[in-house]
Amino acid sequence: MPDLAIQTSGLVKVFGETRAVDGLDLQVPAGAVYGVLGPNGAGKTTAVRMLATLLRPDGGEATVFGHDVVREADAVRSRVSLTGQYASVDEEMTGAENLILLARLLGHRKPAARERAAQLLEAFGLSEAAGRQVKTYSGGMRRRIDIAASILNTPELLFLDEPTTGLDPRSRNQVWDIVRIVVAHGTTVLLTTQYLEEADRLAGRIAVIDRGKVIAEGTPGELKSSVGAGAVHVRLRDAATRPDAERVLTEALDATVYLDADPVALTARITGNGREAAAAEQASRALARLAEAGIVVDDFSLGQPSLDEVFLALTDHPAAEEAAA
Helix, strand or coil, rough: CCCEEEEEEEEEEECEEECCCCCCCEEECCCEEEECCCCCCCCCHHHHHCCCCCCCCCEEEEEECCCCCCCCHHHCCCEEEEECCCCCCCCCCCCHHHHHHHHHHCCCCCCHHHHHHHHHHHHHCCHHHHHEEHHHHHHHHHHHHHHHCCCCCCCCEEEEEHHHHHHHHHHHHHHHHHHHHHCCCCCCCCCCCCCCCHHHHHHHHHHHHHCCCCEECCCHHHHHHHHCCEEEEEECCCHHHHHHHHHHHHHHHHCCEEEEECCCEEEECCCCCHHHHHHHHHHHHHHHHHHHHHEEEEEEECCCCCCHHHHHHHCCHHHHHHHHH
C-alpha cells in the first residue's frame, strides 16, 4: 500500500532459545509519528534493527515504502535513518566537527557541509555549544546532536529508539519539540518508548508490544479507554490502615486494587464504562466510603492510566517485571 511507510507480517527474530520478536504485524502510516510502546525486553529495539536492515529476520516479511528489508536492503537504507538509545557521535570531537564530518561522509562538499551543520546546530539550540567537545554536553544536548546527525540528509523515515530514556523533563520536552519539527517537514517517525506519556504526546497511533508480539494497537485514546476511564491514586495517613483501605476500595469500585511500593499508597483502575464523568462519580463514592470507615486520606487523585497499569490490564504483569527479566 503506497500510504504505508512500514508493513510487517509475521516478523520473527530468534537469539538462541529466545524469540525476541515473535510474529510481529505492523502497518505504519506515512507522514506521522507511530509509537511502539513496551517495556525493556519486549522486542522494540530488535524490531527496529530489522526494519533498518541491521539485523536479518528469521521469519516473516517486512517492507519500508514498499521495499523488502532483505531483498532490497540498499533501497531501504537510502530512505531511512536511525537514532539509537545511546549517543553515536564522537565524544572527543566538537558538535560542529561531528556534523561536518558526517555531512562530508554523506557526500556534501565542504562549504555545504559547514552550512548544513550550522543550520542544524541553530535549529536545535546548540550553536553556543558548537565548539565544545560532545563529552562536555548534557544528556539532553547529546540526544539533540544525535538527532541532528540523523537528519543531515532528510530521511523519509526516521527510527527513534527510546530517544528520551534517562533525560530530565526539560530535555525530554526539547526532544519532543524536535520530533514535531521533523514530522512537519514530511518525515515519518517510528518512535519506540517505555513511556505512555511520550507516546501520547507525539504519536497518532500506537502499537503496544510484549514478548515480541503486538498485543494492542490504536490511537492513544483508544488504548487508554481499553484499560479503563481512569486510575484512582490514594495516599493514606497511616500505613496500618492500608489493608482496610484495600478492602473498602475493592468493594466501592468493584475493581482490583494494587498496593504501591510506598506503604501508604494504593492504586485502582476505574472502568467508568469508558466515560470520564462516570469514573469521577465512582471515585467520589470511593472517597466517601473511606471516610465512613474512619480511614484518613492525605491525598486522593483520579488520573489517566500509567504504563504499568496498561500492561497489567493487557498482560497481567507490570512493565517493571518485564524490565527486570
